[in-house]
Amino acid sequence: MRLPSAVFYQLLVVFLFMFSCSTTPKEEATLLIYGGPIYTVDSIQSTVEAVAVKDNIILFAGSLDEAEKFKTKETKLVDLEGKTMTPGLIEGHGHFMGLGYNELNLDLINTTSYQEIIDAVAEKVKTVEPGEWILGRGWHQSKWTVMPNQMVDGFQTHDLLSEVSPDNPVYLSHASGHAGFANAKAMEIAGLSILSKEGIDKFKVEGGEVMRDDFGRPTGIFNERAQTLITKHIPETTAERERKAFELAVAACQRNGITGFHDAGIGRETIALYEDMKTANKMNVRLYCMLTGWDEDLLTEWYEKGPLVDPDHTLTIRSVKLNCDGALGSRGAWLLEEYTDRPGHFGHETLPMPFVKETALNGLRNGFQVCSHAIGDRANKEILDRYEYAFEQLPDLTENHRFRIEHAQHLHPDDIPRFAELGVIPAMQAVHLSSDRSWAIDRLGEKRIKEGAYMWQTLLESGIPIVNGTDVPVEPLNPIASLYASFTRKSLNGMPDEGYEPEERMTREQALKSYTLDAAYGAFEEEIKGSITAGKLADFTIFNQDLMAIAEDEFLETKVLMTIYNGEIVYDKN
Structure with a gap:
């Protein structure tokens, strides 16, 4: 039995309409990334050819042919040109403001001797006013290639440091953050210049230690909670300096392909700063914060x-x-x-x-x-x-x-x-x-x-x-x-x-x-987040070479070339 022509064409139109709806994506991509190895960290498909994004959400991850169906004239294209992409990296334990302040203060993380620390402080003394605090972080005595002549319990003493900074209080945090090194001026301000036996008892701190030489004199090393004997005398930072440190930390994250950051311990001042930065639309990294237990x-x-x-x-x-x-x-x-x-x-x-x-x-x-x-x-x-x-x-x-x-x-x-x-x-x-x-x-x-x-x-x-x-x-x-x-x-x-x-x-x-x-x-x-999967946030890190295939002895030459956060390119090395 043959259908009337009018009915036949009506059914044909309905069929074509249904077919087109089932094969044409309803969404249009604002960003399409392709052209290199893409590691998804998705258990269903570990690698894909392309990723389509709409605004800040992943629309599709799979073959390039399928991804291109989301492309329009307005879609921004990112050709990896053989480079490698992964989900945006997450710093799982760090100190966000410490990262920012490390770029403002003396950064001693690459020092390899006590003399290098003295030299760095001596140079800083030339640029600050008498009485101004000099702060830094990053030294680690166990990583020094040359050890000082005088040491007490495995640590240096303050004498040489104090010689180059007689008029400026100096406090240099250990790389771990669990000890600090003060000069004579800082200890004088803290009332710790001379510790008699009575003085030693007075300044004992539960959960910490003021290191002393054989004569009972403080060496300048304050371990664990004893650091507060010095740090409580350091002037509070300014709002402008806080904002600058925050912005430097965001920029450092973006340079390093970090799109998420677990901030390990913040207080009420930092919370207020973060809220202000979010309101000002400057929160260009995802912060997961831990309240300080102190x-x-x-x-x-x-x-x-x-x-x-x-x-x-x-x-x-x-x-x-x-x-x-x-x-x-x-x-x-x-x-x-x-x-x-x-x-x-x-x-x-x-x-x-x-x-x-x-x-x-x-x-x-x-x-x-x-x-x-x-x-x-x-x-x-x-x-x-x-x-x-x-x-x-x-x-x-x-x-x-x-x-x-x-x-x-x-x-x-x-x-x-x-x-x-x-x-x-x-x-x-x-x-x-x-x-x-x-x-x-x-x-x-x-x-x-x-x-x-x-x-x-x-x-x-x-x-x-x-x-x-x-x-x-x-x-x-x-x-x-x-x-x-x-x-x-x-x-x-x-x-x-x-x-x-x-x-x-x-x-x-x-x-x-x-x-x-x-x-x-x-x-x-x-x-x-955490994988390149449809429906997740569009955070990605792009590297100059294949993390999964590059020879081990070439791995440390890997560089972050681009960071995409919330569907936007926030760092581009080129």
């Missing part, structure tokens, strides 16, 4: 009002940072057994463990993730114990807690499987191994190093993700160095040939995931 009143206020989960995904505050021990370099990390190179010394418990337990309970009750700094094996054990107690007390609130331990560098073997068992995320900065491993063995001895230090692969195999990063300004923000350390376990000069404890290195795929999707998971944000 301010109990601040925590109480936030417990009452609850987390801030920004619908724009630029400023989110939903976690608490607790500083529970010190750093290994300053021998402040809290250990189960004494330091190999300082018998009788176990490091410092810088925050009472009852407060950790209380905060873990409050975090669960009020919807806040708890992130605790722990480097030494005792600190890690004690924190895991307090977390476990809180989980047992409030089992109905633990389903998706995602509590973290920041650093988790040195673990007792018995505690390694507890991370996965308790669902506690280790946020570990791989580049610390490159910088620290050569001298860390002096602090811990071979047995503790091999059984529990930087246990990346063992933790991953146990079923828990690792959040990577640099701890900037402890280390430079450069993610290439941390990725290299992750899969080689070598120093940045390529030593040793086989890497330190090579069985614990990550694969390149694991390393990239730790800087993208796993970092997003560590901030409850894996549904909106």
